[in-house]
Amino acid sequence: xxxxxxxxxxxxxxxxxxxxxxxxxxxxxxxxxxxxxxxxxxxxxxxxxxxxxxxxxxxxxxxxxxxxxxxxxxxxxxxxxxxxxxxxxxxxxxxxxxxxxxxxxxxxxxxxxxxxxxxxxxxxxxxxxxxxxxxxxxxxxxxxxxxxxxxxxxxxxxxxxxxxxxxxxxxxxxxxxxxxxxxxxxxxxxxxxxxxxxxxxxxxxxxxxxxxxxxxxxxxxxxxxxxxxxxxxxxxxxxxxxxxxxxxxxxxxxxxxxxxxxxxxxxxxxxxxxxxxxxxxxxxxxxxxxxxxxxxxxxxxxxxxxxxxxxxxxxxxxxxxxxxxxxxxxxxxxxxxxxxxxxxxxxxxxxxxxxxxxxxxxxxxxxxxxxxxxxxxxxxxxxxxxxxxxxxxxxxxxxxxxxxxxxxxxxxxxxxxxxxxxx
Amino acid sequence: xxxxxxxxxxxxxxxxxxxxxxxxxxxxxxxxxxxxxxxxxxxxxxxxxxxxxxxxxxxxxxxxxxxxxxxxxxxxxxxxxxxxxxxxxxxxxxxxxxxxxxxxxxxxxxxxxxxxxxxxxxxxxxxxxxxxxxxxxxxxxxxxxxxxxxxxxxxxxxxxxxxxxxxxxxxxxxxxxxxxxxxxxxxxxxxxxxxxxxxxxxxxxxxxxxxxxxxxxxxxxxxxxxxxxxxxxxxxxxxxxxxxxxxxxxxxxxxxxxxxxxxxxxxxxxxxxxxxxxxxxxxxxxxxxxxxxxxxxxxxxxxxxxxxxxxxxxxxxxxxxxxxxxxxxxxxxxxxxxxxxxxxxxxxxxxxxxxxxxxxxxxxxxxxxxxxxxxxxxxxxxxxxxxxxxxxxxxxxxxxxxxxxxxxxxxxxxxxxxxxxxxxxxxxx
Numbered sequence: 001x002x003x004x005x006x007x008x009x010x011x012x013x014x015x016x017x018x019x020x021x022x023x024x025x026x027x028x029x030x031x032x033x034x035x036x037x038x039x040x041x042x043x044x045x046x047x048x049x050x051x052x053x054x055x056x057x058x059x060x061x062x063x064x065x066x067x068x069x070x071x072x073x074x075x076x077x078x079x080x081x082x083x084x085x086x087x088x089x090x091x092x093x094x095x096x097x098x099x100x101x102x103x104x105x106x107x108x109x110x111x112x113x114x115x116x117x118x119x120x121x122x123x124x125x126x127x128x129x130x131x132x133x134x135x136x137x138x139x140x141x142x143x144x145x146x147x148x149x150x151x152x153x154x155x156x157x158x159x160x161x162x163x164x165x166x167x168x169x170x171x172x173x174x175x176x177x178x179x180x181x182x183x184x185x186x187x188x189x190x191x192x193x194x195x196x197x198x199x200x201x202x203x204x205x206x207x208x209x210x211x212x213x214x215x216x217x218x219x220x221x222x223x224x225x226x227x228x229x230x231x232x233x234x235x236x237x238x239x240x241x242x243x244x245x246x247x248x249x250x251x252x253x254x255x256x257x258x259x260x261x262x263x264x265x266x267x268x269x270x271x272x273x274x275x276x277x278x279x280x281x282x283x284x285x286x287x288x289x290x291x292x293x294x295x296x297x298x299x300x301x302x303x304x305x306x307x308x309x310x311x312x313x314x315x316x317x318x319x320x321x322x323x324x325x326x327x328x329x330x331x332x333x334x335x336x337x338x339x340x341x342x343x344x345x346x347x348x349x350x351x352x353x354x355x356x357x358x359x360x361x362x363x364x365x366x367x368x369x370x371x372x373x374x375x376x377x378x379x380x381x382x383x384x385x386x387x388x389x390x391x392x393x394x395x396x397x398x399x400x401x402x403x404x405x406x407x408x409x410x411x412x413x414x415x416x417x418x419x420x421x422x423x
Numbered sequence: 424x425x426x427x428x429x430x431x432x433x434x435x436x437x438x439x440x441x442x443x444x445x446x447x448x449x450x451x452x453x454x455x456x457x458x459x460x461x462x463x464x465x466x467x468x469x470x471x472x473x474x475x476x477x478x479x480x481x482x483x484x485x486x487x488x489x490x491x492x493x494x495x496x497x498x499x500x501x502x503x504x505x506x507x508x509x510x511x512x513x514x515x516x517x518x519x520x521x522x523x524x525x526x527x528x529x530x531x532x533x534x535x536x537x538x539x540x541x542x543x544x545x546x547x548x549x550x551x552x553x554x555x556x557x558x559x560x561x562x563x564x565x566x567x568x569x570x571x572x573x574x575x576x577x578x579x580x581x582x583x584x585x586x587x588x589x590x591x592x593x594x595x596x597x598x599x600x601x602x603x604x605x606x607x608x609x610x611x612x613x614x615x616x617x618x619x620x621x622x623x624x625x626x627x628x629x630x631x632x633x634x635x636x637x638x639x640x641x642x643x644x645x646x647x648x649x650x651x652x653x654x655x656x657x658x659x660x661x662x663x664x665x666x667x668x669x670x671x672x673x674x675x676x677x678x679x680x681x682x683x684x685x686x687x688x689x690x691x692x693x694x695x696x697x698x699x700x701x702x703x704x705x706x707x708x709x710x711x712x713x714x715x716x717x718x719x720x721x722x723x724x725x726x727x728x729x730x731x732x733x734x735x736x737x738x739x740x741x742x743x744x745x746x747x748x749x750x751x752x753x754x755x756x757x758x759x760x761x762x763x764x765x766x767x768x769x770x771x772x773x774x775x776x777x778x779x780x781x782x783x784x785x786x787x788x789x790x791x792x793x794x795x796x797x798x799x800x801x802x803x804x805x806x807x808x809x810x811x812x813x814x815x816x817x818x819x820x821x822x823x824x825x826x827x828x829x830x831x832x833x834x835x836x837x838x839x840x841x842x843x844x845x846x847x848x849x850x851x852x
Binding site: 018019020021022058059060062063065066067068069070071093097099133136137140141143144146147148149150249250251252253284285286294295298299300301302319320321351353354355357358359361362364365366367 | 708719785
């Protein structure tokens with residue numbers, strides 16, 4: 001895939017795909033992740049996609065989108081290691097599939113452009129009602145993380161592991177910072193983001209909508225366009241000892257999460273062997289954790305290892321009875337040691353490699369997945385899933401042994417039922 | 424073997440339905456140029472099939488959670504488990520049990536026929552022993568406990584328990600730690616022999632394949648025996664039309680109250696028609712969709728947040744509209760839903776919103792044809808509920824204002840069950 005330079009700090013990527021009945025467009029704005037701006041930046045996509053100058057009322061906007069056969073415009077904020085990304089989408093059914101000769105494509109593109117460049121603002125400020133509504137929704141989302149104990153435990157361990165870095169912030173920013181946002185501060189953020197974000201416009205579909213790239217470049221012309229250097233992430237410094245945290249909650253099943261760190265952050269070659277390693281360790285049903293912690297010892301229903309390529313960590317999590325927590329933790333460490341010692345077969349390694357290859361090949365059948373694949377690779381020319389497959393194929397037994405040796409246990413986070421400490 | 428090609432002139436799409444001589448219904452949806460293939464081999468057997476009539480016409484009750492338990496155990500055959508066979512091909516494989524079906528699936532980008540062979544083999548090769556059953560009780564016990572701690576799961580099942588007196592949709596799909604303790608290798612075989620007959624099953628395939636070649640392959644590799652036409656004879660008894668309780672609540676560790684509101688359509692164990700499904704989907708969108716006056720009002724009064732959603736919860740033998748979300752005042756949410764339904768009934772029907780809702784649902788349906796998984800999931804629904812998939816799209820186009828007004832009658836206070844999960848009061852026990 002080749003990026004098309006459009007303007008300073010603005011690139012386009014068109015992936016032609018004739019199989020789909022829809023077109024999927026994303027405009028991705030990349031900024032360095034900073035504690036002081038993470039919350040205000042993150043609220044922007046939500047306010048901008050809920051209304052615009054043309055549709056100041058969200059119900060009217062939603063009605064129009066329904067009339068366009070469920071075309072969608074939307075926005076989200078995410079973290080890619082030490083980079084923050086604000087993503088704006090539009091997807092719509094291609095005109096040839098609309099009954100009665102109606103057309104939706106042009107208007108859906110128009111809605112995306114006006115969402116970005118013609119917000120509903122007054123006197124240098126977003127409208128209070130819009131800002132307060134989206135703030136409330138974000139604050140309730142943050143408060144609601146605790147409802148799902150598995151996700152809650154994962155969000156808590158990340159906050160603990162990275163408490164000294166911006167990456168430790170939630171992708172929404174903290175509740176305190178969200179509460180402090182005003183219509184003015186959000187408008188300032190809007191101008192700063194459009195002036196300084198690195199921009200990537202991605203289109204997946206049969207054809208590139210007319211002048212789409214140019215029109216977004218034109219929209220950005222009114223801004224100063226100082227592109228800040230977004231850069232690959234910094235790995236976590238090794239801790240002197242393992243940080244152990246125990247939280248007691250009113251639950252019937254305990255949760256155990258173990259965070260392991262490496263110094264490998266983001267190169268595709270490293271990503272390839274860390275991906276295979278993680279899959280062999282705790283991915284598919286052939287993995288060490290599934291085969292031993294679940295099937296052999298019957299300790300858990302799930303026990304999985306999930307890597308984060310941008311910060312180079314891996315999280316192993318499981319739901320477990322309090323009296324079995326220590327046993328599960330020891331077995332997880334034991335299985336990591338087995339991999340370090342090379343105690344796995346070529347067949348098991350091939351299981352992991354072919355499973356990853358197979359699922360990468362399936363990415364081409366989903367516009368949203370392809371869009372996500374490229375959007376999560378903001379540093380220079382992104383590698384395609386096919387190119388990544390060729391790196392996966394080259395991973396050897398020695399790479400896995402090396403990968404296993406790179407991980408150091410950093411933090412253990414446990415949630416246990418009241419009065420049961422799982423020790 | 425009888426093959427028919429089902430076409431939609433509206434969508435310009437088609438699929439083949441093969442009534443195989445074994446009784447199995449096979450749905451084939453070729454998607455030329457796609458990289459992935461998706462397959463579902465399923466049976467019309469889920470948690471609602473909790474009792475059957477034996478050969479003497481006597482009702483036999485089954486342990487709660489047995490369909491789900493059987494799904495877990497079917498992965499193991501005498502010559503190893505299905506997961507390790509798929510590991511060799513690189514396919515993604517999984518299975519799930521819901522209220523009215525059990526499905527075994529894989530998706531892959533290569534070695535399609537090897538994967539299909541694995542699927543056809545292991546689903547037709549039950550192997551249960553006392554030891555393997557015991558091992559699974561620990562794993563499923565943890566799965567049940569995981570769901571016990573999930574407030575969005577609890578709030579929904581509490582609502583179903585409040586709505587129904589006896590209808591088995593009120594039973595937790597995985598059962599309880601106590602009920603699964605009653606399961607033995609023998610009860611698993613009994614259920615398998617009864618509910619996994621090919622005439623009770625369906626096979627759905629979507630992806631880049633040649634139909635003739637796939638059919639030849641199935642004919643060569645599908646194990647058929649002479650018990651195929653044995654009737655499953657599951658029974659779901661009718662129950663009163665009124666709800667059991669209007670309000671159900673419990674406490675869990677949540678940030679703010681979760682609610683789930685259901686409306687009881689009927690006590691009869693009846694499968695909804697396709698027109699009923701299409702009509703209610705449009706109605707729900709008009710009533711509470713993101714463009715509706717009710718949604719705007721709930722949002723602006725701080726009564727709901729992004730967790731708010733609704734669905735027409737349907738399956739074999741049940742259908743009910745459901746709303747769920749988080750709110751500090753769930754009773755007020757229910758009151759406003761009822762008030763909005765009354766407003767629509769008495770002259771508040773908005774034709775523009777009606778048409779927009781119809782289009783949105785149509786567009787969402789069209790998009791699902793872009794993925795093999797989406798296609799298989801739609802065809803599976805049509806196989807279980809026994810309708811023609813394309814009729815759904817025709818029904819969407821044919822729904823009238825009067826249809827919507829008729830379906831509005833279910834939204835009354837008497838038919839409603841409000842289930843709430845409240846936060847645990849801090850400082851208490």
